[in-house]
Amino acid sequence: MRSIRLKPGQSVSRTTNHRWLRPTLITVGVLVSVFVLANAAIWFSYRNRVLPKYQVGAIDVGSVPYDQLNKKVPQSKILPEAITLSKGDKHQALHPQDIGVTVDWPATRQKITDSKPWLPVLSVLMHKSIPAELTVDSDVFSAGSQELKAFFAQAALPERIAFSGENFATLPPEAGYQLDTSRFKQQLLAALELGKKTLDVPTTVTTAAEPTGQLAGQLTELQSRLNLNLTFTHNGQNRRLTKAEIGGLYEPSGQTMQPSEASMGQLAAKLGQELKIESVNQSGAVQALAYALRKGQPVTFSLAKQGKIYRYCTNVRGVETSFLSGFNDKLAAVYGDPRGWNSGGKLTLVRVDSGCDYTAWLSAPGQMTSFGGVCDSYYSCRSGNNVVVNFDRWQGATDPWNAAGGSLEDYRVMVINHETGHWLGFGHRTCPAPGQSAPVMQQQSINLGGCTFNPWPTAAELSTLAQTQNL
Numbered sequence: 001m002r003s004i005r006l007k008p009g010q011s012v013s014r015t016t017n018h019r020w021l022r023p024t025l026i027t028v029g030v031l032v033s034v035f036v037l038a039n040a041a042i043w044f045s046y047r048n049r050v051l052p053k054y055q056v057g058a059i060d061v062g063s064v065p066y067d068q069l070n071k072k073v074p075q076s077k078i079l080p081e082a083i084t085l086s087k088g089d090k091h092q093a094l095h096p097q098d099i100g101v102t103v104d105w106p107a108t109r110q111k112i113t114d115s116k117p118w119l120p121v122l123s124v125l126m127h128k129s130i131p132a133e134l135t136v137d138s139d140v141f142s143a144g145s146q147e148l149k150a151f152f153a154q155a156a157l158p159e160r161i162a163f164s165g166e167n168f169a170t171l172p173p174e175a176g177y178q179l180d181t182s183r184f185k186q187q188l189l190a191a192l193e194l195g196k197k198t199l200d201v202p203t204t205v206t207t208a209a210e211p212t213g214q215l216a217g218q219l220t221e222l223q224s225r226l227n228l229n230l231t232f233t234h235n236g237q238n239r240r241l242t243k244a245e246i247g248g249l250y251e252p253s254g255q256t257m258q259p260s261e262a263s264m265g266q267l268a269a270k271l272g273q274e275l276k277i278e279s280v281n282q283s284g285a286v287q288a289l290a291y292a293l294r295k296g297q298p299v300t301f302s303l304a305k306q307g308k309i310y311r312y313c314t315n316v317r318g319v320e321t322s323f324l325s326g327f328n329d330k331l332a333a334v335y336g337d338p339r340g341w342n343s344g345g346k347l348t349l350v351r352v353d354s355g356c357d358y359t360a361w362l363s364a365p366g367q368m369t370s371f372g373g374v375c376d377s378y379y380s381c382r383s384g385n386n387v388v389v390n391f392d393r394w395q396g397a398t399d400p401w402n403a404a405g406g407s408l409e410d411y412r413v414m415v416i417n418h419e420t421g422h423w424l425g426f427g428h429r430t431c432p433a434p435g436q437s438a439p440v441m442q443q444q445s446i447n448l449g450g451c452t453f454n455p456w457p458t459a460a461e462l463s464t465l466a467q468t469q470n471l
Contacts, residue, residue, distance in 0.1 A: 051120050056112055057103070057132040058195025069109050078103045078132050080197045083188070087152050087177070087201050094148070096192055100140030107133035131193035136185075145181050152179040152201050156208035160255040161219055163247040168222040168257070170215050173208030180204045218256045221296070229298040230289065232268075233338055234275040234305075234345060241267075249293065259293045261286060272303055279303040281350050287332035294329070297409065301336040304348035308469060312349060312387075313356035318364025319391050327362045327394075334416045339456040341420060346471040349420075358385040358423050360416075365392050379445060380415050382422035389415055398445040406453045413455035414444060421457065425468055429461075 046052075050069075052062040057078035064072050079101070082093045096102070108130075115130055156176035161168055183202040191199045226243040233239070249264050250257040268285040272278065279285065281304050292299035314331065316324050328351060334340055335349040342348060365377040368390055372383035379398075380390045396402075397411035417440045429439040434450030440457045442449070457465070465471065 046120060050112060051115075051117075051128070053127045054112070054115070054130060055127055055195070056108060056130045057193065058197075061112060061130075066113050069112060073109075075103060075105050078105075078108070078195070079134075079192055080195055083191060083196065084198045085148065085152070085201050086198065087203060090152060092148065092151055094144075098140075099144035099188075100137030101189065101192060102135050102137075104133040104135045129194050131190075132195070134189055134193060136189070141185065145179075145184065148184070148201075149179040149181060152203065153177065156206045158209050158255055159211035159213075159215060160252070161215055161222060161257055162252070163222075163250055163257065166226065166243040166247065168219055168226070168247065170219055173211060175208055176206040177203040178206055215255060222250070222257060224296060225293055228292060228296065229300075230292055231298075231300045232271045232275065232285065232303055233300060234277050234303045237275050239271055239274060246293075249289065259290055261290070264289045268303075275303060277303050277305050280306055280309060281332075281336060281348050284332035284336050284350060287329040287351075288336050291326070291329035291333045294326075295409070299333050299336075300338060301333070302338040302342055302345040304342065304345045308347045308471060310347070310349050310358070311352045311356045313352060313354065313359045314361070315359055316362045317370070318367035319362050323362060323391075327360075327389075330412055331360055331416060334413050335420075337456075340417060341424060341457060341462075341465060343462055343466060343471055346466070347469055358387055360420075361386055361388040362391055362394060363388050365390055380419050382419045385423070387416075387419045387423050389419065393445070400447065401445060401453065404448070404453060410453065410455045411445075414440060414453070417455060417457060418444075421461070424465065426461070426464070432460075 046063075048066055050061050050064045050066065054060070054062045056073075058080045059074060059077050061069070061073055079096045082095050085092045085094055111133060112130055115128075117128075154176045157171075157174040159173050160171050162171050163169075180202040187202055188199060226246050228246065230241040230246060231238055232241075245267060249259050249267060251260040251263065264286045265282070268279070268282045268289070271285075272282065285301050285303065288299050288301045291297070312331075314324060314328050316327075332351065335342060338344045361371070363371070368375045368377050368381065368388065371381065371386050371388050374383050375381035375388060378390065378392075380393055381388050393415060394412060397406065397408055401411050421441050426441045428443055429441040431438055431442060431449035431451035436451055437454035437458060438444050438448055438451035439461055440454060441461060442451065444453060
């Protein structure tokens with residue numbers, strides 16, 4: 001250790017630098033004095049008035065004399081005119097009085113009067129909010145809360161199929177939510193007390209069921225619909241629907257998706273604009289699309305403009321009306337196909353509810369003879385202005401047709417074209433030569449006579465139609 005040697009007569013003095021202490025104490029004293037004097041001055045100045053920068057509810061009450069609070073405070077504006085309630089992208093404007101919330105002015109006024117802090121000088125520097133005293137009509141609040149509960153609710157979504165881009169896909173379950181009415185009341189009143197104009201409503205989570213994995217079959221079926229050839233034609237122009245357009249025709253239905261009539265109508269109108277035609281058979285186009293999507297079959301539909309038009313009604317006799325929708329859709333698809341009697345859009349068959357030229361019927365076998373002597377209980381027929389399809393044949397075709405491997409859908413096309421051909425003035429025809437396509441007016445349900453099955457009018461039949469109808 002180092003030692004210090006002192007000379008004779010020398011002493012040690014301890015010196016410490018305290019030069020900063022005195023000015024600091026003086027400054028602190030001055031500041032404290034100023035602060036105390038300022039508080040005293042404000043206290044005295046505002047002894048009978050509300051301190052500055054005070055707010056109650058949604059309005060300022062600073063500097064208002066206590067004895068003039070009743071006159072100078074607009075009590076009707078203490079609460080905001082409306083408070084916007086929000087949850088995600090849901091928003092609802094709520095008027096406090098509509099849910100039974102009003103201001104208790106005497107209690108609120110007393111709270112303003114009693115609000116005297118120990119440091120009033122702070123009221124010059126910052127705002128202070130005094131919560132308004134509120135009263136609540138329980139019955140009105142309860143009724144209003146139920147309406148809001150219905151609005152601020154989102155059901156939990158189960159495993160489901162949706163369309164995005166150019167594909168259907170299975171989406172996982174999603175939790176939902178519902179309004180927490182208990183916490184909502186507390187938070188709403190707290191917000192209104194301070195005059196707030198917005199509130200994120202409190203909710204509780206509702207859980208979704210666990211996925212079952214049972215949608216695979218429906219997903220495969222829907223995905224196959226995107227590959228259908230759905231084509232609209234007019235005047236030599238062809239417009240095939242894209243996968244995105246086909247998928248856009250569907251809307252959610254439970255856990256799966258179903259074609260939307262509104263979407264099909266919008267698309268048909270859009271295609272008419274693209275093909276530069278004011279279509280007179282747009283409703284038929286919608287029905288043809290519905291049948292194609294439901295059955296998974298291609299369809300080609302000829303949009304027609306004003307020209308040669310026949311109007312038909314549809315009905316059932318002895319058959320449940322639930323079958324009429326499918327019958328209507330198939331008729332529309334057949335009548336709109338450019339291979340049919342419309343001759344590529346030159347003749348248009350349009351379904352109407354009244355004022356029709358003929359009626360297409362779906363009839364029970366036991367009711368067939370009620371249409372006239374030419375009809376029997378086994379085959380379909382045409383009698384006067386009635387084109388009648390036997391329901392049993394509609395459901396199962398005929399033995400010769402089935403034995404030759406003909407499909408039910410082709411049979412339905414054939415029987416519609418055959419019986420409608422009778423109404424257009426055609427009689428029965430025979431097979432022109434073995435191996436050729438049978439005329440659609442041949443009685444293919446009975447015997448082909450060496451021809452092959454054919455559901456559509458032949459070129460010769462269409463030529464005759466053009467001559468007889470002046471197409």
